[in-house]
Amino acid sequence: MATTSLTSEQIREEHRLVEAAQRNPNRFGVLYERYYHPMFLFVYKRVQDEDTTADLVSQLFLKAMTKLGGYQFRGLPFSAWLYRIAVNEVNQFFRDSQKKRHVSINKIDLEGLMMEAEEPVSDDNLQVLVASFQILNPDELEFLEMRYFEKIPFRDLAEIFQITETNAKVRMHRLLKKLKQYMEQSRQQATN
């Protein structure tokens, strides 16, 4: 579930649920129901193990419940705050376990990224683009995934990564440039 679909009214309505949960933790159940599936899939795409994902999501929501008192509404969907916790949990998991991170991509989303990078869409290019992900550090990869594969808007990304919206856009621009350079170099090496 992406957050783009929420209108301002829906965001305010959602915040009322958050306030209710702040007053009475039992009310957190509504938010839990609403966000369990998207959070599960978000984590699963990176972990690729159902039980591990269930554990991490459980930890994620526990943390959200215990920290809910400190949550401050900034006009953004509640999910932005949940994603921030989720990203931290997943990163912590890979730091602790030393396992290799998984990246799950729809081919359609991949083609969308090709077009955004102003690269011709072809199977060869797709393979080069996928290969180019290996040069990204985990933060860069996470940023790219959330923007193009989770479809999270820049203002939410800014909240998740604790930067300004403008910085988020600049960061994404540099990321695309980096991928583009890699693809050009790869093509040149293939030609030579």
Next chain:
Amino acid sequence: MSRYNIHIDPQLPEPDRVSSHQNFDALFQEYRAVKRFEFWRTLYRNPRVFAGVAAAIALMVLLYQAAVEEQLAPDRMGAPIAEALPPDQVWTLMGDRDTTLRLTETMSLWIPAGSLLDSAGQPFLGEYRMAYRGLDNASEQFVSGAVGVQQPFYLEAHTDATSLVAGPGLALRITGPAVPLAQYQDQQWLAMAETHPLEIPAAAAPATRPEKPGILSRSPEEQGIKELGSAPQLPGKPFGVKIKNQQQFPQFRGYANVYWEYIPKQGYANPWEEGLIDETWGDVAIRRYREDSYELLFTRPSANGGLETRKVVARPYLEAQTEPVAMAIYQDRMAEYSQALSSWERDKLEVQRFKTAKEKARADYEAALKAWEAGQQDTTPSVITGMSYPVARMGYWGFLEAVATQQDSSLISLHTDISFGTKAEPFVKVFAVNASNGLISAAVKEGGRWKIPMQQQPTMIWAYGLTRVWVGNYEGTESVTVRPMPDSVKTAEELVRYLEGLGR
């Protein structure tokens, strides 16, 4: 080497599979478990909160310790130690009458009617008793804790049921030149600054007939002192009597080769000094002298034709028929004698002390009685001058004449903290006491150590800790070791004995 496993169009779990992991109840239980101890986690994770709580706990501990130490402080003078230091004099008085009690030659207590208050703060007008005790010597002052002043004494007023406290008007009147009087209050001696010149008619002073001190009507036995018997007798050196012709001396049949212990008796010979030993005698007679002793009469013709005789009182060592055995018995008897003599001398000392105390009490009583009788008869107006000190409370008093100090004397130093087992305590006050003349010198705390004016030896050290009293002997070394005084020492006499033992 690839950093990431990249999956294109991977199979994701079906919604039902995802829902199977969803369990808000379990999450909520976990949340409650976490929240239960959240306060304590916050406490130790947050340095500021932790420091604040630690500081608060430290403050509470300090306050608690201060409170406990105040409770444990050696306020030995909070109330007279009646058992250890019974009053010298007790007067039975009426609260509704003006009374003057003569405490010493120069000091009297003026008690106007209604100047003593009961526990409710109301003037007490019924019968009560006023007790006085002067602490005359160092050991009495040590037991009471009234150290640091001259001629300390205590005053106590009580009925059978309760103690009375001082009210307005109560005053100590001291004749002669003004002297700095001090009262023990809040664990220190406070000088009584408020005084009034005194001019009172002498005839008005003795109002009540002095009461006969109880000690005058008590015998040593009633005072718990053993009756003093006769001194143990020194055993005499044994001697043997060898009978050459047993047939002629049938009365000696049972004492053949027996050694005899000589018993000194007036009118009888000392065999070791009067030429009886190693001499041959013509005849010997024996007859019973006491329960276990005999009179031996040795006779032989003298050079001038007369009869030479020696009479000896002796006790037979029936089990000793050789000299070594007899000497071993003699040594045992000598040891028994030494022990018995020490015990007897101790008893004698106690009896003497009792007699001395009784004589002093009698002299004081007779003097007080004489003064009272004179006061009854003498109506000529005369004036006594002196100072009057308001008495705000009962308890300990003394005169603030400077305690002896020797500015140029060498100093010995004493640790301020003394360990005793696992416990340690600082000293509140320390004194050096000249054991010969009883001169008490206060120690001064300098640089965390107690500096004690050096005195002529032998010197005792009295250190008052927070919980008990420590004593030691200065033996000319750089430091002094003090030991806690045993709880068993409660009276001045016990203290004297303990300190004598410490000295040895």
